[in-house]
Amino acid sequence: MKRFSFSLQLLVGLVAGIALGFVAKIWDVAWLAETLTRVGQIFVQLLKLAVPPLVFTAVLVSVANLRNVNGAARLASKTLLWFLITAFISVALAIGLGLLLNPGQGVTLDTGAAKAVDLEGAGTWLDFVTGIVPTNIVTAFTEVKVLQIVFLGVVLGAAALAVGEKAEPFLNLGRSVLELVQKALWWVLRLAPIGTAGLIGKAVSTYGWDLLAPLAKFSAGVYVGCFIVLLAVYPTLLAVWGKVNPVQFFRNAWPAIELAFVSRSSVGTLPLTQRVTVERNGVDRDYASFAVPFGATTKMDGCASVYPALAAIFVAQVFGVPLGFGDYLLIAFVSVVGSAATAGLTGAIVMLTLTLSTLGLPLEGVGLLLAIDPILDMIRTATNVAGQLVVPVLVARSEGRLDEAVFNAPPQPLDAAAPVGRAPQPAAA
Template sequence: MKRFSFSLQLLLGLAVGVALGFAAKIWDVAWLSETLKQVGSIFVQLLKLAVPPLVFTAVLVSVANLRNVNGAARLASKTLLWFLITAFVSVSLAIGLGLLINPGQGVTLDTSAAKPADTQGTWLDFVTGILPTNVVTAFTEVNVLQIVFLGVVLGAAAMAVGEKAEPFLNLARSVLELVQKALWWVLRLAPIGTAGLIGKAVSTYGWELLAPLAKFSAGVYIGCFVVLLAVYPTLLAVWGKVSPITFFRNAWPALELAFVSRSSVGTLPLTQRVTVERNGVDRDYASFAVPFGATTKMDGCASVYPALAAIFVAQVFGVQLGVGDYLLIAFVSVVGSAATAGLTGATVMLTLTLSTLGLPLEGVGLLLAIDPILDMIRTATNVAGQLVVPVLVARSEGRLDTAVFNAPPQSLDRAPETRVPEPAAA
């Protein structure tokens, strides 16, 4: 396997997983389907196991070393601004696409069998998603936004305390190095995990479930591809002054893993490595932007999908939407995406959108059957946005190493660099 690049290994894993998945489904091989499920689940669990200590120590150390970083507040403001801009563009395109294709028009489904979503999205989720009620729970539930919050608070406290906090910061730096080393071992298993994840999806769901909702499903994929292949490349070329082709070449391993794992949080370690080692973004800035983006930058799950889904549900239930409703969809997508922090899938964001518009929450139940298939492209779009914004901000602030960005892709087969920022000299 060492003769193949990491990206090629992922592709091989993807191909093997699809073949095994179809074999398990066509010939009804229960043990093979269960094996694929377990392999994929174990891999994702290993990734999630490493995420809390990685995010916490990386953010904590970076905040404590802000005294070495000029313009930290400006970097954060620009990052948030680009998050809002790209979310608005994505949801606007999705609304336009929905009005063009009318995904729910002519669809006849038994709405009486649909049940309201068990998980309700509310605006309070935004606040509760940031502020932990229990420190331990934030880590055990892998609520990345809460972990980032704790890291920022303790990092700022350590910076304020000064010299007395150095023993604690040295411990955090050591833990960060250990986690980075362990993550490399987990990432080496990614081709096997990819085979299990995609194989499980194919063997469990196949593709026939798309038939009754073909127009809506096609709309989600088309909308995400427009964002991936038109919006992001335009921003990179016009504002970032970098090659979109080079960007996607560098980002491919993270996008591929996001597609099969359906988890921005699970892909976070690889996203972090790609951002720094392939796209050339400053390590200190990336340690903020990537974890923050993994919880709040969701153009697929929070912009494209809920916009199209809201139009679909309204048409299925015979509810007429007006200009004000479409503006509400855009507002919820741009401002409310952080309500999904710490939760999987797009159910919370969708219920938040439907409840804001006064649409029946039973509409969520109509879409659950095909959600895993749609979640693949949604998550890939999420992660692409989480990679694009740091490049744009770093480029504008002179924190993008264009030599690294334009160089042949850095091999991800080797162990990650474990250097962490050192404290400022006394």
């Protein structure tokens, strides 16, 4: 397998999964469908197993590492600003696309059946804000409440900065755990071609194309909206503001974007995203150690901008609730400031319920979209990770922290690349 690039291995897994999924569905091969389901479940479980320690140590170390970066406050501010700008552009395009497509008009669905969906009490701004602060540290980790884990990482990272040298033993422990988790997760990612076959095969064997029929316009809108962001917005920003070649960027970034598509987890893709950012895109390692983990937990243009905007318009039209100009402004506001609600895990249900409740739309609408959520989550997560790769390049380029020789070089095979944190430091451009 080492003779084939990681991207090619993922592509082979994708094609094999689609073929096996159709075989299982068309000929009703129950054992094959079950096998594909189990393979996909095991792969996702392995990714999720690493999420609590990975998120906590990555955020902790990334915040603490800011003291090693000249102009850290400026870099952090620029990163957040670009997060906001790209989120606003994405949601504005999604609203425009929703008004053009009218995805919910003429759709006849059993809205009564959706009321049985358990939304776990999430949905209001008060729930969101209250949920940030953990009531029990252990519970935050055992129940994988990513937003609370991020909060703990930020607070302890900031405390370590304030304490100074006395905090070094604690930070060294955090760095060691982070490196161990990243190494173990990289072994899991090497199984991604097999996991891809299982995940895609399960989706095809379970859903086929039948489920998309009543929601075809909405599903197409989500994919079109994400593709516009991926193939128009990001390349324009890279070419105009970043002064870099967008085609070269996507050549470098493709393995991370592809893995995000099949795994549906921004956090699970984090080690590969970090390696691509530093070893292929040439972003300064010290800055990348902050920007990439921070982006993986808060930068969600697909899940927090494109999807909830289109979904809100869809739900409003299905339930016959008119939306005005002020409502569209609210959608944009929620999308720009609420990205952290998605927290880098598969699915965007928290963000959707937050958007619907803010607009006063029926939360039963979430239940209408749950069935096709895995299909839509693929392109959403790919868009998330692409945005998490774009912003560090833009900021690093503007700050002279982008090694253009690395960026423009033929993409380095990731199979042969050193683990995150050990590759040679690229020289600043």
